[in-house]
Amino acid sequence: MLVPLSWLKDFVTLTEDEEKIAEKLLLSGTKVEEITRKDGEVVFDFEITPNRGDCLGVIGIAREASVLFEEKLRLPEPFSETVLTSRRKSINFSSVDKSLCPYYTIGIIDNIKVEKSPEWIRKRLELVGIRPLNNIVDITNYVMMETGQPMHAFDYDKIVGSLILRASKEGEKVITIDGKERKLHKGAIIIEDSEKLIDLAGLMGGENSEVDENTSTIVLHVPIYNSVAIRRTSQYTSLRTEASNRFEKQLDPNGHRYAFERALHLLKIEAGGNLASNIRSINYPVKSESFEISIERVRKILGLSISEDDLVNILSNLGFEILPSPSLNESRFEIRPPTWRPDVKSTEDIAEEIGRIWGYNNFPKKLPRGDIPTHEDSFTVDWAKRVRNLLTGLGINETYSHSMTDAKSVTNIDFDTEKTLKVNNRMTVDYEYMRPTLLIGLLQSIEINLNHFDEVELFEFGRTFSTQIDTKTKLPSQSNKISLTTTKADYFYIKGIVEQILNTMGIKEGEFVKNENDSIWTEESSTLKIDKEVIGYLGFVKAITLKNFSINKKIVAFELDFDKLIKFSSTKKIYKALLTYPTVKEDVSLIIQNNITVDSVLNSIKSLNEKKILNYGIGEIFSLEGKKSVLLKLEYYDPKGTMEDKEIVSIRKKIIEKLKKDLQAEIRSK
Amino acid sequence: MKNLEITSREAVVKLNKVKSKEEFENLRIHYFGRKKGILTQLASKLPNLSDKEKRKWGPKFNQLKQDLSSLFEKKEKSLLLIEEKHKDKKKVLHDNLPFDPTVPGRKLAVGHIHPLTQIIDEVKDIFHYLGFSWVDGPEVETDEYNFQKLLIHKDHPSRDVQQTYYINDELLLRTHTSPMQIRYMEKHSPPIRIISPGRAYRRDMPDATHLPDFLQIEGLLIDEKTALTDLLGVLDFFVKRLFGPKSKVRFYGHNFPYTEPSVEVEVYHKKRGWIEILGSGMVHPDVLRNGGIDPEKYIGWAFGMGPDRLAMLRYGIDDIRLLYSGDLRFLEQF
Incomplete structure (x- = not known):
């Protein structure tokens, strides 16, 4: 995700140079892949891990920086006007399946003048890689980049009747604003009016309800969609947009209201917009679930003897609420994460927050001192x-x-x-x-x-x-x-x-x-x-x-x-005593039929089981008058003493007899 | 007898012209043959000479015979060398030339171990020193072991990152070596210290830095008393053993579904700056549970690294495809 340094500085005072800022963010887990400089602007390209939906907006990154550089986070004041300045309009919006869009804010803004955005908005959008279109679309994109919360503006006058949000049926079609007809699978989130599908929710708006130069009234819908449904549709349609990339993550369930008000504020200033209906926020505000942690456990996981004060400090800077444990155990705390951190749910998650802010490079480095395992693989060769x-x-x-x-x-x-x-x-x-x-x-x-x-x-x-x-x-x-x-x-x-x-x-x-x-x-x-x-x-x-x-x-x-x-396989090797007496070597030439294998010759000798045959093997083999001539190499040995000729003659005779009998071998006269 | 000197000169000239064993043998017989050899014949004439002549020619003859014998001997040796040289073409005929120690030694046929094996063996050795053994595991895996037991459920966002090759709904080509964590835990009780090298697969188009099949090495330690500080210490030790004691390492927070906290490791490369070489973290308690190990009692940590990348860094290889090219011009460099 691209973020210009100047935009970050809107929300947090940063005096260090960009390299230092990038390094500090990286070491805490918000990785800067690249720093580019153009037109006097410094732009960071962040690699945001999937658990950190909150960092898909400039404010999220600014919040991280504010903790790391110990500076205050200054957020833009949301628009808090509730008095309707123009004639009341209404829209009926409902969802068939609440789980598809559990939280949202919706409202109508009229008196809009669609035109080119002011330079400052155009420039920032260009820096983050979004093509400016008109002030309405640009503001929705600008607020998305700033807060990480996507939103969509419909042309109010193109909507017929009530809006219904539901899951698509297999084969339904919608033409998105890029002019493409998209065939849907079962379960994509769509919004329809009483006549037509007007939005492929979370991915791209429909062409038929698009804001154009004649638009004067918009319905601004700031939803939190079911992340799984968005992901599936994105995969099915092979469509990935800035919006779908955010909706796929877990977003702040309270973020829609702030984003709506921020957008309304900008629409008022830059497009002459007036609020023309009540702002309706569904399931707002919610409180995140609290859970109990053990400080001891955090220390044990990290191997760090961090003080309670340091721990509390880091967590509260990150927006966590720390309450005494209901079990009144002194080494335990009740923790309530901020709503923008739905990924933090356990002691281990807290250990990670402590670890990354403390900085892993500041940890002592040790080697494990436990017992060396002795499983079977410790012995494999x-x-x-x-x-x-x-x-x-x-x-x-x-x-x-x-x-x-x-x-x-x-x-x-x-x-x-x-x-x-x-x-x-x-x-x-x-x-x-x-x-x-x-x-x-x-x-x-x-x-x-x-x-x-x-x-x-x-x-x-x-x-x-x-x-x-x-x-x-x-x-x-x-x-x-x-x-x-x-x-x-x-x-x-x-x-x-x-x-x-x-x-x-x-x-x-x-x-x-x-x-x-x-x-x-x-x-x-x-x-x-x-x-x-x-x-x-x-x-x-x-x-x-x-x-x-x-x-x-x-x-x-x-x-x-x-x-x-x-x-x-085997590693077994047993030493054989060196021979005390000389061995006797001799060669015997055999003639056997071609179809008799050398193996059978050797096996035949083996089966004699004659202890005084120390070694036997094969020398040269060649063809002779349609048969096979095989040179048998023999070595005799008697552990009791030097062998006598007559003993050798007798063993040789045994061998020859055996080969004659088993294999009809003939002996070539020497 | 007067021809003695002529004989000697002729012999030397003829000997120098000899190129094969056969020619040599013929020439040897020509001079030293038992019956008709020139020297033999000359020798047979000696006894018939007068005493004076004997005193004159005897020593000369002996000298000649000795000289020629030693020349023939040398020639025979050099012929043997030439013969060997034909087996190994680069050899130079040194004989009859002054000794030159700078002539290259004989080129011996030695096979080369693949650079990836060399890296893996080195990693194995380093971790072996720290009490880790190594195990091997299946490359065709189940979705359950590759993903679910590692807390990457069907709709987890990180499944996008790990573009997976499927065999069917249940079977896939493992996208990392991490399934070995579960497989090993299921069959062994702590303390555990293992590394597991092997191939993994991702649906990437092959280019200079990506291949559909590549290598990974997984590491896992589980014990009653261990902590993140041990993981950092071990990885720091590892990097310094692999890249030298002065190499610079840095650690920073990351996110993997199966570790909490998760830590990424980078080494400093003179030309290319900081380079990611390792992902690691404390094993998530639910992963321990999935492997049948009680997370209340035991703590674990794990890491994964890419030997392809390590080899490329270490040897300055700029295209991963070379590692799998089977090109001898490449292989023989290691």
């Missing part, structure tokens, strides 16, 4: 950090991509858009679907980076989403994933990385099962399973998928469910 360190150590870069994506990318990665979580109120098509896999972002990054680099290797941690509802959380499933893509297209390279991740996370048993006909993965890919549970996939991405992402290089990738990996 930052596995993601460890894996990140591993991968970056391998020379791979971490990236972040968007969690939201478009329909085309979802299709490109071979997911069904129907089964992909999407928002129902997208802003642009680029951000509509929740990524079902991190590979979308990673492949897009690969494509971009291939313009500048020959090799690209990237990984990302993040959540992926699905429409499936998780039974435990009752929310759509949204598991954390780790995904990696690389142009170093080698299945065993990426498998090596996956194995290192498992190793880093203390996971011993991972099973790599060949993928059968899986969406984006080629034949050269596998599913990682731990304890029969699917953790994720790794391997070559299909050429067609890569083509969808405009990549013309081979890519290997993996995506693993990181939540599941954490479930199987």
Whole structure:
């Protein structure tokens, strides 16, 4: 909200320079976003928080300043003339639903001469960003800016019969003063006369009752509307006006009377207006609800040992009434907030008033001294950090991509858009679907980076989403994933990385099962399973998928469910005694059928359960006469002493027999 | 024997021309080959020389053999280096040149941790030092947890500010990490000290300072004896750890539905002046109640900050979109 400093100074004496004034206001919570200087005027742009409807008027800000600079607030005298100077006119105004407009003031002013406003009004309106129109409209706007209370002037002679305020019915239409026809939803506040809708209340007046150059009599209506109804209509019609912005907030329920009188005063001076009816104020005045606070509690929340005098002082300067507590408890007070502060309702709210005026920068700063919690999360390991360190150590870069994506990318990665979580109120098509896999972002990054680099290797941690509802959380499933893509297209390279991740996370048993006909993965890919549970996939991405992402290089990738990996993780590491005696290493060349996996060779040896086989693994593998030649690497050890040849021969024989039996393996003669 | 010197010069010239391992091996065999190598053949002639000649040529021959061996050895090493250099193109062949310590060291392939992770890890570390652990929470949330339990009811004015992506009437993309306050309170009793980093979403058009998806870090402390002064102390400590002990911080009143009082935090930036980095406040008693915690017994405070913004400030990044661009030219700078 824009406020010229000169306008503020109408109500409070401010001697400090504008920077200082802005700073002091900001530190108490009335934030100055920007100070602009034009035509010798200084204009503050305030960011007013939604709880402070009272600060949407110059007087509200002046009140804050008066407390902060300890200066008196000088308000313009309201017009208090009750004698009617012209012939009595009347208007019948009623509301069907009192809750839509619980408080208002209404009256008729005649003898009006519609013309250009005087310079001082025009200038101030221009400074606050409102285009001057004519003296009547300008005065209503001027008083709104000054008091924060919007109002509307109808042309009395355009009204037929009585005025009724009611909620709109679905589909009703009104043409507002900007010439637009607006179709209404059910529940907008409207005012009608006996023939037509004349006002989209709280947002914009109707064209058919608008003040024009021929207007001589006006009905001035200063209402407090139901803030929720105004907000809904504003959202529904996508119409936001200076008035609706104020009506959406909680306004001073007594503010309408003062604003009416102030406007009447200006109309009299600047437009020749005369009061032509009684001023009718409904539910006026009201008293705000008082409540009890505990000073101790205020001190406890703030951590500040503020004296009772200081507390009382701050509150009464802000317009709060402080009464002794009905419970006669000395450390308690009965507080009645001013009617313009409907947001203050509890001890905590009072603590905030004290805190912000005291100035948070003047508080002592302490560190918490309580016990350090020991919940389960105090003991969790930052596995993601460890894996990140591993991968970056391998020379791979971490990236972040968007969690939201478009329909085309979802299709490109071979997911069904129907089964992909999407928002129902997208802003642009680029951000509509929740990524079902991190590979979308990673492949897009690969494509971009291939313009500048020959090799690209990237990984990302993040959540992926699905429409499936998780039974435990009752929310759509949204598991954390780790995904990696690389142009170093080698299945065993990426498998090596996956194995290192498992190793880093203390996971011993991972099973790599060949993928059968899986969406984006080629034949050269596998599913990682731990304890029969699917953790994720790794391997070559299909050429067609890569083509969808405009990549013309081979890519290997993996995506693993990181939540599941954490479930199987372990920090357990047990030292094994160093070997006392030499081990014996030897290689055995096997020939097996092509369809026999290396895993089955290893499992076969494992099932021997021979304690003296210390290590066994696979060396090179190559194709030989339509079969597979596999180099078996063996290491033997006996904790009791150096092994003798004949023992080794016997173990080797056992192994060979077993492999022959299980897998029909042949031994290649050396 | 008289050709000894010619042989030596020829060998050096030929050796210098060698570019591949194969050429080297051929040349080595040419000179040192066990049967037909020039040096081998020369050596076989030595015993047949007269004593005088032996005394003359013997040492010369030995010297030549020694020199050539060491030259060949050097060459072999440099060939190995060249081979490695082909793997890493920027390497310079130093051999046979005077030692130059200013030639850049080998460029090792090191991956870079994303700047946002670096910021989040740093925030985690600072708060870990103060006894805070960290937890993760859902990004697709319910209206109840994202809004209602935080006292942002259906018609609350601040719902405008938080332009929300809805999945359906009940489900939405969380607009902040604050729902974690309630989720954590529901399952844990005080004392509580947690931070919760994660993504949040708002219906913003992407531009240099806004994205529909971005990061936040929530913080929460609940204890029997704590106060606003602790919140201010912790945030002051945090800012000074992150931006340096001399950095300037200021606190001022603000308004959030779920904290009362609410405090905004700004840091001073040399070029850009005061910059908002944090929102915070004392947890509203009704929020504690919604999380199943007795506000008569416990006091809480909470804060929220944007790591995107912190990273931009810290590294002088002027466009938030770069952080999510996946561009290696950007990522490799951190």
